[in-house]
Amino acid sequence: MAEAVDYYYIALRWTHFFAGILWIGLLYYFNFVQVPSFKELDAPVRQALVPKLVKRALYWFRMSAIVTVLVGWIYFFSRWAIDGYPNPASSGWWYYSIIAGGLLGTFMMLNVWGIIWRYQKKVIEATEGVLAGKPAPPEMAVWGKRAVTASRFNVVMSVPVLFFMAAASHLPLF
Amino acid sequence: MAWSFEFKMGLVWAVLITVLMVVALWLTKAVGNVAPVLIPVLVFFGFVAWVNRVK
Numbered sequence: 001m002a003e004a005v006d007y008y009y010i011a012l013r014w015t016h017f018f019a020g021i022l023w024i025g026l027l028y029y030f031n032f033v034q035v036p037s038f039k040e041l042d043a044p045v046r047q048a049l050v051p052k053l054v055k056r057a058l059y060w061f062r063m064s065a066i067v068t069v070l071v072g073w074i075y076f077f078s079r080w081a082i083d084g085y086p087n088p089a090s091s092g093w094w095y096y097s098i099i100a101g102g103l104l105g106t107f108m109m110l111n112v113w114g115i116i117w118r119y120q121k122k123v124i125e126a127t128e129g130v131l132a133g134k135p136a137p138p139e140m141a142v143w144g145k146r147a148v149t150a151s152r153f154n155v156v157m158s159v160p161v162l163f164f165m166a167a168a169s170h171l172p173l174f
Numbered sequence: 175m176a177w178s179f180e181f182k183m184g185l186v187w188a189v190l191i192t193v194l195m196v197v198a199l200w201l202t203k204a205v206g207n208v209a210p211v212l213i214p215v216l217v218f219f220g221f222v223a224w225v226n227r228v229k
Binding site: 087088089090096099100103104107110111114115142145146148149150151152153154155156157160174 | 189207222
């Protein structure tokens with residue numbers, strides 16, 4: 001029979017999964033669909049899509065990233081506290097795996113807010129300026145390159161993150 | 175996904191940090207505290223410093 005704490009855990013886990021699916025789904029959309037498609041589009045079409053499509057997608061992307069990571073750490077620290085604050089270094093595979101996945105996922109979230117969004121915000125502002133008749137700043141290509149590099153990093157990093165998250169409860173390696 | 179500069183460098187840094195995380199986990203078990211996880215954390219900050227200088 002489920003206890004009160006189990007309902008608390010499942011509410012956190014469901015929220016973590018929901019936000020995580022939204023985040024990683026949008027990450028794969030950007031990398032597998034949008035970036036290659038934009039390379040094939042003419043500049044006026046691309047510029048029209050940036051404030052309408054990219055801006056909206058980036059809103060859900062960065063919000064789902066922060067919710068995923070925050071709720072994940074709330075779940076971890078709740079479980080750690082309810083378990084009686086054991087030393088994570090000697091408390092079994094679940095702690096190793098969840099700390100590894102959680103830290104790598106936190107790196108991804110920091111990339112979203114600290115690099116991808118920071119540079120994409122400049123790209124969006126510059127594109128809106130171009131649409132209003134202002135000249136494009138010369139640094140625009142560099143901003144895009146930095147954001148895409150961090151985004152590629154996150155695509156690769158999502159593979160071990162998902163492994164450690166799934167392995168925490170399903171593959172006790174040591 | 176083409177093997178662009180962005181893809182190659184993203185791959186290199188992500189694999190490096192993942193490998194260091196596995197090494198840190200092993201060290202965590204060996205030394206009995208979670209201090210070794212600082213290794214990949216520090217390398218990640220190296221990535222952040224590097225990517226902000228990409229031209």
